[in-house]
Amino acid sequence: MCGIIGYVGSQDATRVILDGLKRVEYRGYDSAGIAIEAGGKLAVAKRSGKLTSLVTELAAHPLPASGHGIGHTRWATHGGPTDNNAHPHVSADGRVALVHNGIIENFAELRAELEARGITFISQTDTEAAAQLLALELAACDDLTQAMRLVCARLKGAFTLVALDAHDSERVVAARRDSPLVVGLGEGENFVASDVASFISYTREALELGQDQVVTITRSSVTVTDFAGNPVPTRRFHVDWSPAAAEKAGFDWFMRKEIFEQPRAVADTLLGRTTDDGRLVLDEVRIDAAELRLANKIVVVACGTAYYAGLVAKYAIEHWTRVPVEVELASEFRYRDPIVDSRTLCITISQSGETMDTLQAIRYARAQGARVIAICNTVGATIPRESDAVLYTRAGPEIGVASTKGFLTQVSATYLLGLYLAQVRGTMFADEISRWLGELGAIPDKIQQVLDQAERVYALADSLKTTQDFIFLGRHVGSAVALEGALKLKEIAYLHAEGFAAGELKHGPIAIIDETTPVFVVVPPTGAGQLHEKMVSNIQEVRARGASVVVLAERGDTSVLPYAEHVLELPITPVLLQPLTATVPLQLFACELATLLGNDVDQPRNLAKSVTVE
Ligand code: M6R
Numbered sequence: 001m002c003g004i005i006g007y008v009g010s011q012d013a014t015r016v017i018l019d020g021l022k023r024v025e026y027r028g029y030d031s032a033g034i035a036i037e038a039g040g041k042l043a044v045a046k047r048s049g050k051l052t053s054l055v056t057e058l059a060a061h062p063l064p065a066s067g068h069g070i071g072h073t074r075w076a077t078h079g080g081p082t083d084n085n086a087h088p089h090v091s092a093d094g095r096v097a098l099v100h101n102g103i104i105e106n107f108a109e110l111r112a113e114l115e116a117r118g119i120t121f122i123s124q125t126d127t128e129a130a131a132q133l134l135a136l137e138l139a140a141c142d143d144l145t146q147a148m149r150l151v152c153a154r155l156k157g158a159f160t161l162v163a164l165d166a167h168d169s170e171r172v173v174a175a176r177r178d179s180p181l182v183v184g185l186g187e188g189e190n191f192v193a194s195d196v197a198s199f200i201s202y203t204r205e206a207l208e209l210g211q212d213q214v215v216t217i218t219r220s221s222v223t224v225t226d227f228a229g230n231p232v233p234t235r236r237f238h239v240d241w242s243p244a245a246a247e248k249a250g251f252d253w254f255m256r257k258e259i260f261e262q263p264r265a266v267a268d269t270l271l272g273r274t275t276d277d278g279r280l281v282l283d284e285v286r287i288d289a290a291e292l293r294l295a296n297k298i299v300v301v302a303c304g305t306a307y308y309a310g311l312v313a314k315y316a317i318e319h320w321t322r323v324p325v326e327v328e329l330a331s332e333f334r335y336r337d338p339i340v341d342s343r344t345l346c347i348t349i350s351q352s353g354e355t356m357d358t359l360q361a362i363r364y365a366r367a368q369g370a371r372v373i374a375i376c377n378t379v380g381a382t383i384p385r386e387s388d389a390v391l392y393t394r395a396g397p398e399i400g401v402a403s404t405k406g407f408l409t410q411v412s413a414t415y416l417l418g419l420y421l422a423q424v425r426g427t428m429f430a431d432e433i434s435r436w437l438g439e440l441g442a443i444p445d446k447i448q449q450v451l452d453q454a455e456r457v458y459a460l461a462d463s464l465k466t467t468q469d470f471i472f473l474g475r476h477v478g479s480a481v482a483l484e485g486a487l488k489l490k491e492i493a494y495l496h497a498e499g500f501a502a503g504e505l506k507h508g509p510i511a512i513i514d515e516t517t518p519v520f521v522v523v524p525p526t527g528a529g530q531l532h533e534k535m536v537s538n539i540q541e542v543r544a545r546g547a548s549v550v551v552l553a554e555r556g557d558t559s560v561l562p563y564a565e566h567v568l569e570l571p572i573t574p575v576l577l578q579p580l581t582a583t584v585p586l587q588l589f590a591c592e593l594a595t596l597l598g599n600d601v602d603q604p605r606n607l608a609k610s611v612t613v614e
Helices: 014-024 051-060 106-117 127-141 144-154 243-247 254-260 262-270 289-295 303-323 328-338 356-368 405-425 430-441 443-451 455-462 477-493 501-505 531-545 558-565 579-596
Strands: 005-009 033-037 041-048 067-073 096-103 158-166 172-177 182-185 190-193 205-210 212-218 220-224 234-238 297-302 327-330 344-350 369-374 389-392 469-472 496-501 520-524 547-556 566-570
Touching: 005 014, 005 158, 005 172, 014 033, 014 051, 014 067, 014 243, 033 051, 033 096, 033 158, 033 547, 033 566, 041 051, 041 430, 067 096, 067 158, 067 172, 067 477, 096 127, 096 220, 127 144, 127 158, 144 158, 144 172, 144 212, 144 220, 182 220, 190 212, 190 477, 243 262, 243 369, 254 262, 254 520, 254 579, 262 405, 262 443, 289 297, 289 405, 297 303, 297 328, 297 477, 303 327, 303 344, 303 405, 327 328, 344 356, 344 405, 356 369, 369 405, 389 405, 405 430, 430 443, 443 579, 455 566, 455 579, 469 477, 469 501, 477 496, 496 501, 501 531, 520 531, 531 547, 531 558, 547 558, 547 579, 566 579
Parallel strands: 297 327, 297 344, 344 369, 369 389, 469 496, 469 520, 520 547, 547 566
Antiparallel strands: 005 067, 005 190, 033 041, 033 067, 096 158, 158 172, 172 212, 182 190, 182 205, 205 234, 212 220
16 A cells, blocks of 8 residues: 655755655655745645655655655555646645545545535545645644644545644644554654655654654654554564565565555555444445446456456356356457347456456457446556446555455455445345445454464465365355465466366366375355355365365354364354455465465566566
8 A cells, every 4th residue: 555754854855755755666656745934835746656756756846854854655546647637635735735645535525525615626535535624623722733633533445644734844644543553763863754764764763653642753752642642552673684684674575565565455445334324325336226227237347356356256146146246357358259238237357457358358358338336456447447337355465476355355345335235226224234334344454364364374384385286166156266266376386276156066176186195165154054065065075075175164153173183273153245355365275385385475487476468
């Protein structure tokens, strides 16, 4: 996600901040900017595109010398990646500059309130609402720290904010709620940043901040309080990572880091999608409700992991809306004369938004009269641009070629869309929809519970590191998880792995199973009745052929224990949502096994992150 830095010291702030921003380039971004305070005025430079564009701008129009500034690399969420939407945002009175990471859920409400007070907005961002509000509070109290506290108390959502006041040459003030922020402690200088990588070449001493805290840094002091202004304890630590390790937050691979980011990525994707009375609002889905009601068929088109997200979506959307859903490999779709017309709603899923097979498929669908909704992680990419509507996942940049948080956020977004269609078409009662939204809201914690078992998964990978063939089984939505688990292993461990719907096994694939084949089984929750019972029978079938069985089963499900060599516990979750937890151990397993085999996990052989050719 966005990279943030604030600096107070005796060095040239522009140079220090640019250097810090370069070190967080790995996070991915689409614009960058810097603001400094000099002589009671703010000076700002910001540009869409890479840091080189900002460097060129600064060379042409250098900022005044200053030891006091803030900087930002932006990964667009609200508003496209333009110069104007780039951070820092300066308030209408010119006094405050603000950078932000996260999502301000109630920005529309705040913006309306501020516009009613005569403030003119110049960007499409949620951040500008916070900048304008901060300036109003500052005008009233003349204390940036106090103004920041008051603003934070009004914001809903997840955010890190860092601000500069033109009338204050001493302080940088920052705040956090559910988004990262650390303090770098230097000699006669201090830093705030979203990531230690930003200041690691200046200091390795740092302070960890808690949730809902405000920090004020000067050259010689650091003061931390809660949002009410009470002092709070902080934890000092020494950063012993190398700069390269710091980019990956201490993880060996971006893929592993991204797996561990999933609780946050899913929470961000779900954030701000409901009104106070519990109604689902997908502002981005600007297709008329009447048209959504008219659709008589849904076609999901996608590739690879995104296609597997579509397979999960089929179960959920059909169940909730009673509209038939077909899931199509984008590369096959337009070559088979599909039945698509103006009553077809096409949902396309793409992390990058640039996959050529998917792009061609939606162009074809639109040419036949279908309306297209894109589920995409990359703001402003070609696929969302060429679609009628877009629902952005908010995974942040995914760097590892093997998709992980991309998949979980895609699945989450399809659930939101399915519930939204059910709401619009009246196929579910409001209380049922809010019950499902409640279940979804509990998922980030459940993913964390699975991640907490990572060491068990790593031990399993170690015990299977000489194995050549793997089978993955699932039923219902679990069959898509089986396919995804097998794909992860193929992609990065270069091993033969196949995923099947467990009921299909006896129709052929069971012939390949013997005592050398570990079989991973995604067991449906016990509450799924027959599905669960049938899976227990399938497990016995493979056991009878000598296979060793690894079960992924709901906590407390003792029925599978007699037949399993290894058990990985999953939190109790409705079967429809189980992919959001059950996929995680399979990602960890593939990542660890590939590491043990000495493979390049982030850039596996023969693969590209974004496949822009047909
Ligand atoms: O960017 P997209 O989601 O459109 O990419 C689709 C596939 O190329 C992608 O999911 C691919 O299968 C991944 N490498 C899977 O890990």
